[in-house]
Amino acid sequence: MHNVHMITVQALLGRPHLHIQSLWCPNPLAKLRWVATSEQINPAAFLEGNELLLTTSAGNPEGEAGWLEYAQRLVAGGITTLGFGLGFSHDKVPPLLVQAARESGLNLIEVAADQSFVALSQEVARMIETEATSGKYKLSALQQRLIRASAQPRGAEIITAELARGIGARVIIRDKAGRTIAQSVAPTVTVDLEDLAAEAWEGFSANTAQLSFETAEGYCLFTPINALGKETAWLQACWSVFPQPWQQQALSQASLLIASALANSRFVASYQGRLLQRAFELLLSGELGAAQILTEMAFPLSRALSGRYVPVVVTGEEGDLRVLTARVERAVTKSMPPPLWRFHASHLEMAIPVAALPLTLSNFSRKEFSALRAGVGQEYPISRFSTGLSGARQALRHTGNTQQVARWEEISRSGLMQVIGRETAAAFSGQFLRPLRGETDLLALLEQYVATKGNRQQMAQNLGLHRNTVATRLEKLQNKLGINLAEAGAQASAWVALQGRDS
Template sequence: MHNVYMITVQALLGRPQLHIQSLWCPNPLAKLRWVATSEQINPATFLEGNELLLTTSAGNPEGEGGWLEYAQRLVTGGITTLGFGLGFSHDTVPPLLVQAARKTGLNLIEVAADQSFVALSQEVARMIEVEATSGKYKLTALQQRLIQASAQPRSVDMITGELARGIGALVMVRDTAGRTITQTITPTVTVDLEDLAAESWERFSANMAQLSFETEEGYCLFTAISALGQETAWLQACWTTFPQPWQQQALSQAGLLIASALANSRFAASYQGRLLQRAFTLLLSGELGAAQILTEMAFPDARTLSGRYVPVVVAGEESDLRALTARVERAVIKTMPPPLWRFHADKLEMAIPVAALPLTLSNFSRKEFSALRAGVGQNYPISRFNAGLAGARQALRHTGNTQQVARWEEISRSGLMQVIGRETAAAFSQQFLRPLRGETDLLELLEQYVATKGNRQQMANTLGLHRNTVAKRLEKLQSKLGINLAEAGAQASAWVALQGREP
């Protein structure tokens, strides 16, 4: 990271007393760390980059190619801005230099003959000192706000929000797998920085030794959030312009506070998790009062268990499921009754307030949760919540590669075959009808039996057979299948088998 204070070319041009003007300035927000003066034809060799280079001759390059090479050497060496002084070697800025600046993107400033380079250097130094002093005050004030935020409930969110507002950036906390724990962007940032944040994370995760990234869209910095010497998360901040040193220092200090807050929240989460799982079990047993007591212990400030709740059963990796519960908890307990959940048979079972369901399901469109699958049951009053859990479990069976979320209400409304599932019905059909393989007449008879509800006269008329022939074939059919078609269960099985045949 850069550790010096800098000013912008734009700020310098805003000083009319300096008698300077822009001839070509494609990058007015370019940072200046100091002023250097040189009449050499290749001064970049002796510079570090980001200096304002002042010259009266530029070494007097020869011809258009010479001036272009001079400008290219500056840009390659990290020099963004050249100030050309008049009155010593040239009365006007050489036109070939202006052309070279336009071709290379070099900022070009004209310095009037009555403006000394020394006075210009002194003004730059003064501006940098003012920026440094201002930065110290800003950092001190922000430190106080961050410490206050760390003492608040939901301290990780509070610290992240205060930091984003203080440094004017998009701030994110990610776990080591890259999943977003929390993020905030200050309202003063009008540019969408989420693509930049995602791109820089991909580059960072490939090389974690590099903690800063710069693109045309902006800058991103990373700070490790460590516990016992190991990275447990990463703090990421993205700006449209390169951050000042005080902003970088604030990022580091916020990382220490977030590390402590995460450690505290993990302890609290383990305690809350045990309470919530027990409350969930009591809820299924119909002991609403006991469940309410445990819920209040987990979330003292949350509303009481009331209204209608929706059962949601989610399948996936445990780390993803736990990350999902954290997002749901942060999102809904502010203004709604609290969610409950438990881990049961390698699944996450959740009780979600009806009003919070859209917000909960919106998480499944996020990239980090793309591998999760969810079954959603029908909503019930909290006192009868357990009545909808079976439907949510069944709905989960209908999810797959092409359907991440399935709703029991939609499945049950679509009829028995939708409830059973096409794959299940096809497998049952193959097994049930296997004894009739090659017996076309018996299969046709079974179809008519189901269609006519066992009316032998209608079957005989449709098939063009005598009633006695139909009776004999029915005996053979039932013997082959090992069933008694007079029984309602056998008739239902036959219907499902016929419906489940592959087209």
Template structure:
């Protein structure tokens, strides 16, 4: 607790008496300053107890002096009586009372130095107590961080030390990793706008803001924001509290770095084991040693492609993993999962990602299962959806050809007919009717001889015979792409 003007008045050894500003005696004192200037305000920072004997004070200057001291924010004014003035001038008492400025009478036997020493001792004791409290808190936080579930334990310990609610958010700022107490998780939507502000800044960032009746302190963890620590309570945070929060933030940053490094190592191992399995190697014993488990056979291979932030998707998958065995690993620029049908809905329920699913397979057929899932994922990329390999037959040939490649092919094949819309439509209708003249002519509403002439003109422009099945197939494919482009 900071030393207040009331505490100083209560020190009987000093003999101070209150003459004005009784209602403001609980102001904290930051320092003591002595001055006989008519206007000492330019030399003050606020929070001081100003001591004076009124050597240069005149009755007409009392109101101006009080106004200037109030503006600068002094804690109070101590007036030494029995020297320049036998009593505190009535004008000064009136002005101080009107301004709500604590005005203390300092008896002549009490030297100003005694007041300065009393304040200095109190400030030193407060700083020492703050240092001890910070040291104890840091020790307790370090002990919590060293436990089995160190991150969660550290969050709970910080909450108890500060009598505050604490949230630990992921690097994206939108997912809650830990909260203390548990009910504090309900505050996440309220602080979301402030999280976005801090996320938009780079480097080590901290922010303080009000959230309803709560004072909130938030800071990014680490230079590239491995997470966000949010602490709030109904009362303000003292300097010591901020030291404790900073210590917790440092420990959490180290803990998250260790978790991140361990996760990266596990991901590399899983990717390596997947490669071994694709080459027919048995890794069951090693996986059991690492507490990893393959789903029972037959399982499906699932490929997740096109994720904007693959690291974040992997973290979300790991955090939300079902009870059924699932094996996840990175493969190239995709995520590969080996899952049974009981967990398939979980792994295919992620929006914004192209997902391909193989037919059921076993370890011996893993490479073929991966090929099937990759092919299905390429088809799924068109709409960021889920495609099963068994359903590819219903998607048509064009869904298996990259859109840009198909468009380039169509433009090249049909280039000689560019601008010939009548010929293009006649060719499309003739091919759709399997080269039969009468049905095609009837559909177009022309005589069959007119259609024959148009088809001959197409052959002349293309320089190719439409009697060849391969030419007809290429033109039909090109016309389908051309129709989609329109």
């Protein structure tokens, strides 16, 4: 049923020469695939659904319950619209039928006595044929645009945008894990289909054999994108109304072009990735000239490496990290220097030009990147970029469930405890002060030692003790802790331990 051309009830009602009028039409966008005529009381058993059913008597049901059962049987059988002809059995549409249509949600049309059912059927056939012919022209024109788009450097993205505009839909390319590779929405789409797209993908993920999803909000179709005989991605299209057959056919043809474009982009990305990886390593070793040569090979249209760069270290699933780099690459323009990156161990290290940093960080507000964590270092001239990388790595340690992005500049400005981290300080405090459990006098002495910087006279005065008593307790304290408080490192450890008690 979904592979035939259809017209809407609204389009049919828009033809005044047919002498028909709507008595009750709750679903004017309902699709009509053909016309059927029947005077039986249960015609739905002989129909396929989506026909315009014409009748002059409806089998003359008995009473209010009979008319309601008649209407309900039609709706259950997929018949959305009933045309009642006047002049043969009835001079006007039976009020009980109007009431039954309202209760069942059935579209009800009055057909004037001077309008023959044959002429009405012929008009519907002509409208369907016109729609089919129009669809062929639209599909042919769209095919040409898609072919031209596939030859562009970012073919998959351009195909997605052209397809969305051509079929009037929201179009998304997803990898097998559901991550968005590219997406676009036609300017003619006036409703937000994002929730519908997410709901449909969730249902599709649970059952990939079901390639279509229909709800009150709209309709979604899924088409596999195959490479070397394997499903590598999925093409999803969503409409607010049921799509025409030519629009569905466009998906199948676009998927072939997208498969080719993705394969080409993967080859280019692999080549480009190796160039950027090596350029990044050369940059860290101070060989700016060599890094520049490789960067120009990867980004021939971009400006030279220059200006100030910000180090960004990101951790997360490799698939998400690679999608992120693709997004960052799209931010590169002729007006700014290019970004660099390398995959290092379990994370991604990036060199982002200052001008591109806001757009880069805006990706972390996207739902698809909610699992990523990023540490941002301080900006430096490109020749000194490596200086800031350690700060970005330290900032990454301060991210978590409540903080997705941390900046080293803000952390370092807030003091040593922020740099160390409260959790780390608390753990260190517990270990360092464990020998003093129950030793309240020694703990008080340690606090005074840190507060007075080891001034024994001041310590004795603050504690109300004799200097000799302070000396004796101090020796005991150091034995307990196994340190010499005269050493600067021991004093620093004591200060961190005391601060960490409140963490």
